[in-house]
Amino acid sequence: MDTGTHLVMGFALGGLATLDPVVADNTLNSHSVLLATIIGSQIPDIDTFLKFRNNAVYIRNHRGATHSIPAVILWPLLITACAALFFPGTNLLHLWLWTFLAVFLHVFVDIFNAYGTQAVRPFSSKWVALGIINTFDPFIFIIHVIGLIIWAIGANPGITFIFIYAIVICYYLCRFAEQWAVKKAVLKIVPNAEKVIIAPTMRYFKWRIVAITDKRLFVAKANKREITILDEYDRVPIPENEVINRAKKDKNIAAFLSFSPIFRWELEELENGYEVRFIDLRYRSKGHYPFVAIVQMDEDLVIKGSYIGWIYNKDKLRKKLDVAPR
Missing domain, CATH: 3.30.70 (Alpha-Beta Plaits)
Structure with a gap:
């Protein structure tokens, strides 16, 4: 996801944390957890600074080690230790639990983009990219902002974001169903496709598609499950010369x-x-x-x-x- 969406998700998790009695009944705990969920929702993307080196380093490493299994374990420990210095006396266990959820959720939602992450490192360097949610999804961002506004005007943040996340989960399930329907439509046109790559766009019904057969590459688009072939190329292996x-x-x-x-x-x-x-x-x-x-x-x-x-x-x-x- 984009930085803005990760940010509002960090605030949302801070609101959701008020359902935890240890957090809700103690101002020190609630402040430390809110700060930690905001930082935790951003910290895996610290590798964005690699852009200042060059594009090659950035592309090879972005969403790599910082989104790996060891990172998901280490980031919450580091954030908890630092937060404890600024909030002495805060409940470390609950601080760590909510920070871990923020970091885990960041990596988890990135898996659903077309870009993906190397979330299963060090066991595999394979990119995990389910391709159902655009890097910036207007619906997900706006519904989080609505939740934050409702919180700001006095509603219970825990109940508000339980409701918000129930809607988001339904939205993800709908996106899975839509992607599956698009794939079925592609296979009707290219029945011998060995692989179909479907990438989302910011528009709900519009998708980018590449279908791969043993001899051809088909570039297409989908609009409301109607498939249009845009380009075709011979599938030519990279030569050895x-x-x-x-x-x-x-x-x-x-x-x-x-x-x-x-x-x-x-x-x-x-x-x-x-x-x-x-x-x-x-x-x-x-x-x-x-x-x-x-x-x-x-x-x-x-x-x-x-x-x-x-x-x-x-x-x-x-x-x-x-x-x-x-």
């Missing part, structure tokens, strides 16, 4: 390949070298595939420029590569 193998050693290309589950590749000979492109097929927007990784090499396979990230025009890409336009 000197140019491709050198490109795969570049940090940006390696980051892309570690993250993207479905893509197409292109190899182009330039006047004085080569350009290798990898294009993620999940994010088609207005006829364009913005998430890419590109590397340019000279004739001796020395890398002259590379980039991974979101690109919407060629001029910006050339600046990122720091090479002269062709």
